[in-house]
Amino acid sequence: MKSLIAFYSRTGGNSMNGEIKNIKKGNTEIVAETLQELTGGEVYRIYPREEYPQDYEQCVLRAQKESEQNIHPTIKNPLSSISDYDVIYVGFPLWFRSYPRIIATFFDCFDFTGKIIKPFCTNEEGSFGIAELEMRTTLKGATVKDGISFHGFELDDVKSRLEKWIEN
Secondary structure, three states: OOEEEEEOOOOEEEEEOOEEEEEOOOHHHHHHHHHHHHHOOEEEEOOEOOOOOOOHHHHHHHHHHHHHHOOOOOEOOOOOOOOOOOEEEEEEEOEOOEOOHHHHHHHHOOOOOOOEEEEEEEEOOOOOOOHHHHHHHHOOOOEEOOOEEEEOOOOOOHHHHHHHHHHO
């Protein structure tokens, strides 16, 4: 089965273990790279046409507005098709208990009928919030598997946790 690893990841100011830290590589990107190493899946990084602010507080304000108003920002580098893929890993940082609306934009672009969706996220909460439920509601006809969640400040065991999760 051919797989795609589609993800959004953010650099700049991030909340990590209760502190705002400036990161050069996004936590979700680190997980996506490890997943690619383990699965050999093709990687597609989602970029918004209008980048999110590097400043943490400004990014939170924009993300909150998008979440509250269900704004789906435009993707800068849209993928032309997902028809070649059987399994689609979808990665994102958890924002406001769900996926960023740029991921909702990605979901708007395609028919996921018959696809297996395996979500992964990074966050400070340790869970998926409502993201998996929202995916199961949004992606009609797809099989949304149980996802895996990583604390952004605890990425030491990514590989071993992903190896176990991929098997399921």
